[in-house]
Amino acid sequence: ELKVEQNPLFLSMQEGKNYTIYCNYSTTSDRLYWYRQDPGKSLESLFVLLSNGAVKQEGRLMASLDTKARLSTLHITAAVHDLSATYFCAGDDKIIFGKGTRLHILP
Amino acid sequence: NAGVMQNPRHLVRRRGQEARLRCSPVKGHSHVYWYRQLPEEGLKFMVYLQKENIIDESGMPKERFSAEFPKEGPSILRIQQVVRGDSAAYFCASSPGGIPLHFGNGTRLTVT
Numbered sequence: 686e687l688k689v690e691q692n693p694l695f696l697s698m699q700e701g702k703n704y705t706i707y708c709n710y711s712t713t714s715d716r717l718y719w720y721r722q723d724p725g726k727s728l729e730s731l732f733v734l735l736s737n738g739a740v741k742q743e744g745r746l747m748a749s750l751d752t753k754a755r756l757s758t759l760h761i762t763a764a765v766h767d768l769s770a771t772y773f774c775a776g777d778d779k780i781i782f783g784k785g786t787r788l789h790i791l792p
Numbered sequence: 793n794a795g796v797m798q799n800p801r802h803l804v805r806r807r808g809q810e811a812r813l814r815c816s817p818v819k820g821h822s823h824v825y826w827y828r829q830l831p832e833e834g835l836k837f838m839v840y841l842q843k844e845n846i847i848d849e850s851g852m853p854k855e856r857f858s859a860e861f862p863k864e865g866p867s868i869l870r871i872q873q874v875v876r877g878d879s880a881a882y883f884c885a886s887s888p889g890g891i892p893l894h895f896g897n898g899t900r901l902t903v904t
Binding site: 730 | 825827833834835836837850883885893894895896897898
């Protein structure tokens, strides 16, 4: 069964800085997802990555997928406080989730 | 367009009672997924259903838990004889068979 590992699990960073969240998965996965969850809220779909080398960008967030390395990254550029949330990556048809990265951006 | 609707939002049950969680998928979506989330943790897959069929229930506990998605009406996740360890947020998601999943706002179950 697919296993998904994210790191770091907690991240506190200053506004304006760049950082990357890593997502490793254990077996072949047809697709890789990134979601955002605010405290007490549901999950919001951010990106769906379907193929090796896929790169998608939305605002200050950019996601990429390397299927050979079984690695996806979520890069945050010039972070702002509004990006504070928990970010999950997930793979496989059943959507197997990682434990999430709790991102806290300090003003 | 209504999204995935889950009710109730909050549910309190005493140990030994039954909990019934409802999920109405996005109109036209025939695929439903249920997940459980413990505090400070990720979502754990429980079951995947299509209309009238359970496709994958590998994440469901073998006892006390059941799920259905009838031809008409919402999907139901049923937990019999609840225990304290069942306290969690239960999320439902739907899709038309493709991606991405649309998630509901969850049902927060508290067992006292």
